[in-house]
Amino acid sequence: MNLKYIFSFILFLLISCNISTISDGVYCVEVERYNPRTLKESSYTLTAEVKNEKLVRLYFPNGGYIDYDDFNPSNISSGTTSFSDFRGVQFKVKIIKKGTDCFDAFPELKRCTAITKSGERCKNKTRNKSGRCYLHDKNK
Numbered sequence: 166m167n168l169k170y171i172f173s174f175i176l177f178l179l180i181s182c183n184i185s186t187i188s189d190g191v192y193c194v195e196v197e198r199y200n201p202r203t204l205k206e207s208s209y210t211l212t213a214e215v216k217n218e219k220l221v222r223l224y225f226p227n228g229g230y231i232d233y234d235d236f237n238p239s240n241i242s243s244g245t246t247s248f249s250d251f252r253g254v255q256f257k258v259k260i261i262k263k264g265t266d267c268f269d270a271f272p273e274l275k276r277c278t279a280i281t282k283s284g285e286r287c288k289n290k291t292r293n294k295s296g297r298c299y300l301h302d303k304n305k
């Protein structure tokens with residue numbers, strides 16, 4: 166066995182690992198919906214249920230959902246999928262991340278952007294929209 170074969174084998178392993186990264190569970194997804202009858206196009210951030218790398222259910226913010234009664238489970242192993250439901254409405258779905266906290270009620274903590282008197286960047290963390298901590302946020 167020469168090195169070239171070993172190398173291709175490792176490469177093969179890496180690629181096959183990458184293919185099955187979509188595990189079962191609930192994901193945040195970006196959805197583009199197009200109704201050809203009304204010519205209405207809309208986009209949403211929704212949660213979706215994935216099973217066996219297939220999109221099986223889409224949850225809407227009003228509490229409703231669509232599932233196998235409305236469309237055939239669609240393969241989403243690449244992270245995106247598009248399909249039409251049984252009424253002809255077209256969907257494009259793109260996975261954003263795993264989990265249900267899609268609506269950014271609590272944005273991630275970011276380091277304060279202010280420069281302190283000593284000339285260094287402030288080390289406080291903040292969720293303020295201004296990007297500045299409670300000490301440096303001038304709107305307060």
Ligand SMILES: [Zn+2]
Pocket residue numbers: 277278279287288289297298299300301
């Ligand atoms: Zn600060």
